[in-house]
Structure formats: structure tokens, C-alpha cells
Amino acid sequence: MSDARYVSGLQLARLLGELPAERPFYAALAAGVRTLIRDGRLPLGVRLPAERDLASALSVSRTTVTSAYDSLREDGYVSSRQGAGSWTTLPPVTLSPLPATPSFTADPGPAMLPDAIDLGCAAPAAPAVFTEAVEAAVRELPRYTCVAGYEPAGLPVLRAAIADRYTQRGLPTRPEEIIVTTGGQQACDLLIRTLVGRGDSVMLERPTYPHVLTALRNRGARLVPVGVADGWDLDLVAAGMRQTAIRLGYFIPDFQNPTGHLMSEPDRIALVEAARAAQTQLISDETFSELGIDEPVPSPVAAYDTGGRVISVGSASKLFWGGLRIGWIRASVPLIRKLASAREPLDIASPVLEQLITAELFQRLEEVRAERSARLAASRDALVEALRTRLPDWRFTVPSGGMSLWVRLPSPVATAFCEVALRRGVRVVPGPVFGADGVLEDAVRVPYVLRPDVMREAVERMATAYAEAENLPAARSVPACV
Structure with missing residues (x-):
């Protein structure tokens, strides 16, 4: 078994929900567990409850549960060992080669058609005020050119702007608690390098x-995933933290990438309490926090923390523009100093001009947010309407913000579909790219960052590609740019 986690009968019954009243019932039970494993809500390597416990939780006979477990073992979704119990697995996959399928790469290159629609990256173009912000930053730049220009923690003007924004959102913050990084991705990598050792358990x-x-794999971390396809189950999160001695937890509470879920205030409180009880440090990735469309985002997770346990990560990429490559970390002053020293051998400091541009954009934050919200809402609504019309069997929850839909397919053919879609002129990312262990083949992420008319055309191409993909063998290559 891959880790020491287990799920109780009551927890599994809650995850299963109301099962179809079909006969034989064991088949419905086995199908429900298979679905939980495939969509990531039930992690691999988790010990299943004893037959008697699950039978009691479901109010069925033990024979029914035994038959369901036998069916799952035959299909390869459960492994058992005498005296060790049963745990979740995935069946082996035999892949057949696809005819002349292009590989997905960070740079689509010649494989993309001239009029291809790229939904591989959830990132919009720069806002209307961007040119004005650049011009203002260039006027400010001579004030900084008389010194070396290396500020490992970031320019004071930008650190102050970021700190002020946290304070406005309900988390009092001083500039000394901020370090500016070269993008949110570097922020996460820097934290992982500093906080995670080989073999450490990371949720x-x-x-x-x-x-x-x-980044976590490169560090040699032991990954402990928790399913959020249908939202966060904080009871399971807390149980996982207790059972596996989690050193660090990485969560995306604000319009989670890729599902678009927004963590509620009670769940934020429960997450912090679970981390406190398990002595776990938390990284709260808030890259999408300013992108609410239908409802405001609650206060940052760190606002519910009194012990310095929560580290916040932010980025200018989604709200302002990805080409800026500016991110930041909010943490305790001692950790900020440690991070500033740790990043010096990597890139010393972030570019001065990009920091000045970002600082200027913070002064126009509400204007940018209003523009982003209006454009994303129009594109999201166009995408939703087109999917419901052309692909009515595809299932999704409309997010109240963020930049993408997490779409569940009727069949587990996501990778094959994305290969075909690329040949049909639309680039989409399949679900397994977002998972640690090969599940999520029934899901794709569809960003809505392009114009409404482009989103409608993308759905037309996806509908054609999906009809073809259902009859193809499984694909093997996956996209790198997300």
C-alpha cells in the first residue's frame, strides 16, 4: 500500500452519496467506488473500510459489500492482502498507438493549425490601462538607475502596494511581510525548496x-492528494493530515485551478484548524483571488490564522498580465528574510521595470478588476451556453469567478480527445495533467479567457473532436503548458 491513509465506513458512505436503487445493489456500490477513484475524490493507496463497517454505514448486508469489493478487485480498482485489508488502485492500461498524433508542448509549434484556438493556458491579454501603466513606470525608472537595482525582497513601493491590498481584504500586513518573486510559480518553487525535504509528506x-x-516531485516529496472535484471535504482533509504527518499543505482556495471552486469562509476556518491540530504549514495559492465575477472572495485564509501557519502566494499574471512575471509571498518576517537569502543564488531579484509596472497597476486595481470581470463573464456565459447546446452530456459547475470550467466527460477519453482536438484546431488540457497518479481521464479544463465568438467556435471544434475521440484508443502524450 502506498501510504498509511484510510477512509472510514461513514466517510466513504458520505462520499458515495445516494446510490442508484438498481439491482443487484453491489454493482451500483462498485460503480460508485470506481467513479470516486477515477475522478480523484478517493485517492489511490487509501485503505478501504472493513466490509462490516461499510455495510453498517450503508445499511446493507455484508455480503453486498463483499460482492462489490470482489467486483472492484476483478476490475483492478482494489487490491487486497491477507491481514492488511484492501486499498484503492488503478487497473493496468494497455495503450495502442494513435495514428500520426502530434505531441502537446509548451510551444504548440507547427502541430497547431494556422487558425487554431489555444485553450492550453488560462491567461488573458493585458488590460486596457496597461500601456498607461508602462509609460508611468518608465518615467519612474530613472529614480532607480543610480543604484545596482538588486532588491532580493522586492522594491519597497511594490511591497507596500501588495501589503496594502492584503490589509484591504481583511488581513493586516506590513511591507516587511512581503517578498516579490519572479512570478507566482517561482514563489511556490522557492517555498518548496525552503520548506520541503526529501520524503516529507505534502498534502x-x-x-x-x-x-x-x-516542483514537489523534483524535491522528492511524498504526495498525499485529497480530492476536490466536487469541492473540499474538510473532514477528509483533517483525517489525512492526522494520519500521514503532513509537513506542508498546498491549497488553492480562490477559484481553484482547475475546478473553479471557491472555498467558503467556514471551510477556510476548518482548514486552518486542521493544520493547527496536525502541526502542518499551509501554502494558500491566491493567484485568482481578484477574479470574482458573481460574488466576492472571502478574506485570505491567513486572516483566520493566529500562529503564522499560513503562507500566502499571489501573482500579477492573471489579473494584470502573464508577461510581467511578477509574484509574491506573504509570510512571517523571519521566513521572508530566509526566502530572500534563498533566492539570491537563483535570480538575485525580480526585474525593476516589471515591478514598477505592477505597482502602477495596483493603483488602477479596481478599474482592472471591473474590466476583467465583465470580459470573463461574457466569455464564460458564451462557453456555458455553447456547451449546453452542442455537448449536453458534458457536466460542469459554473464557477462564480476565475478563468476556467472543469468539465466532466461522459467517457474516460480525455487524453485521446485532446489529441484529436489539437488536430481539429483547438488545444485543450486533459484531466490527468492536473493529477498526481493517472486518474481524471474523464475531465478536461476549458479556460474562458478568449472572446465569446472564439469560445463558441472552440466548442464547435470540440464537439467534432469528441465524436471522433470516443472511437479511438487511449492517447499517451499530455500538454505541458497550463
């Missing part, structure tokens, strides 16, 4: 941000 969501998965 993260499934699905989650793929580049953090890569």
Missing part, C-alpha cells in the same frame, strides 16, 4: 496546479 488537492506537482 495537495487533486486536481491541482501541474507545475507545483512537478
Whole structure:
């Protein structure tokens, strides 16, 4: 078994919800567990409850549970060992080669058609005020050119602007508690390098941000995923933290990437309490926090923390522009100093001009937020309407903000579909890219960052590609740019 986690009968019954009243019932029970494993809500390597416990929780006979477990073992979704119990697995996959399928890469290159629609990256173009902000920053730049220009913690003017924004959102912050990084991705990587050692247990969501998965694997961390396909189950999060001695937890509470879920205030409180009880440090990735469309975002997770346990990560990429490559970390002053020293061998400091541009954009924050909200709402609504019309069997929850839909397919053909879609002129990222262990083949992420008319055309191409993909063998290559 891959880790020491287990799920109780009551917890599994809650995850299963109301099962179809079909006969034989064991088949419905086995199908429900298979679905939980495939979509990531039930992690791999988790010990299942004893047959008697699950039978009691479901108010069924033990024979029914035994038959369901036998069916799951035959299909490869459960493994058992005498005296050790049963735990979740995935069946082996035999892949057949696809005919002349292009590989996904960070740079689509010649594989993309000339009129291709790229939904591989959830990132918008720069806002209307961007040119004005650049001009203002250039006028400010001569004030900084008389010195070396290296500020490992970031320019004071930008640190102050970021700190003020946290304070406005309900988390009092001083500039000394901020370090500016070269993008949010570097912020996460710097924290992982500083806080995680080889073999340390790190809890993260499934699905989650793929580049953090890569950073944790490179560090040799032991990954402990918790499913969030349908939202956060804080009871399971707390149980996982207790059972596996989690050193660090990485969560995306604000319009989670890729699902778009927004963590409620009670769940934020419960997450901090679970981390406190388990002596776990938390990274709260708030890259999408300013992108509410239908409802405001609660206060940052760190606002519910009194012990310095929560570290906040932010980025200018989604709200302002990805080309700025400016991110930041909010943490205790001692940790900020440690991070500033740790980043010096990597890149010394972030570029001065980009920091000045970001500081100027913070002064126009509400204007940028209003523009982003209006454009994202129009594109999101166009995408939703087109999907419901052309692909009515695809399932999704409309997010109240963020930049993407997490779409569940009727069949587990996500990778094959994305390969075909690329040939049909639309680039989409399949679910397994966002998971640590090969599940999520029934999901794709569809960002709504392009114009409404482009989103409608993308759905037309996806509908054609999906009809073809259902008849193809499984694909093997996956996209790197997300």
C-alpha cells in the first residue's frame, strides 16, 4: 500500500452519496467506488473500510459489500492482502498507438493549425490601462538607475502596494511581510525548496496546479492528494493530515485551478484548524483571488490564522498580465528574510521595470478588476451556453469567478480527445495533467479567457473532436503548458 491513509465506513458512505436503487445493489456500490477513484475524490493507496463497517454505514448486508469489493478487485480498482485489508488502485492500461498524433508542448509549434484556438493556458491579454501603466513606470525608472537595482525582497513601493491590498481584504500586513518573486510559480518553487525535504509528506488537492506537482516531485516529496472535484471535504482533509504527518499543505482556495471552486469562509476556518491540530504549514495559492465575477472572495485564509501557519502566494499574471512575471509571498518576517537569502543564488531579484509596472497597476486595481470581470463573464456565459447546446452530456459547475470550467466527460477519453482536438484546431488540457497518479481521464479544463465568438467556435471544434475521440484508443502524450 502506498501510504498509511484510510477512509472510514461513514466517510466513504458520505462520499458515495445516494446510490442508484438498481439491482443487484453491489454493482451500483462498485460503480460508485470506481467513479470516486477515477475522478480523484478517493485517492489511490487509501485503505478501504472493513466490509462490516461499510455495510453498517450503508445499511446493507455484508455480503453486498463483499460482492462489490470482489467486483472492484476483478476490475483492478482494489487490491487486497491477507491481514492488511484492501486499498484503492488503478487497473493496468494497455495503450495502442494513435495514428500520426502530434505531441502537446509548451510551444504548440507547427502541430497547431494556422487558425487554431489555444485553450492550453488560462491567461488573458493585458488590460486596457496597461500601456498607461508602462509609460508611468518608465518615467519612474530613472529614480532607480543610480543604484545596482538588486532588491532580493522586492522594491519597497511594490511591497507596500501588495501589503496594502492584503490589509484591504481583511488581513493586516506590513511591507516587511512581503517578498516579490519572479512570478507566482517561482514563489511556490522557492517555498518548496525552503520548506520541503526529501520524503516529507505534502498534502495537495487533486486536481491541482501541474507545475507545483512537478516542483514537489523534483524535491522528492511524498504526495498525499485529497480530492476536490466536487469541492473540499474538510473532514477528509483533517483525517489525512492526522494520519500521514503532513509537513506542508498546498491549497488553492480562490477559484481553484482547475475546478473553479471557491472555498467558503467556514471551510477556510476548518482548514486552518486542521493544520493547527496536525502541526502542518499551509501554502494558500491566491493567484485568482481578484477574479470574482458573481460574488466576492472571502478574506485570505491567513486572516483566520493566529500562529503564522499560513503562507500566502499571489501573482500579477492573471489579473494584470502573464508577461510581467511578477509574484509574491506573504509570510512571517523571519521566513521572508530566509526566502530572500534563498533566492539570491537563483535570480538575485525580480526585474525593476516589471515591478514598477505592477505597482502602477495596483493603483488602477479596481478599474482592472471591473474590466476583467465583465470580459470573463461574457466569455464564460458564451462557453456555458455553447456547451449546453452542442455537448449536453458534458457536466460542469459554473464557477462564480476565475478563468476556467472543469468539465466532466461522459467517457474516460480525455487524453485521446485532446489529441484529436489539437488536430481539429483547438488545444485543450486533459484531466490527468492536473493529477498526481493517472486518474481524471474523464475531465478536461476549458479556460474562458478568449472572446465569446472564439469560445463558441472552440466548442464547435470540440464537439467534432469528441465524436471522433470516443472511437479511438487511449492517447499517451499530455500538454505541458497550463
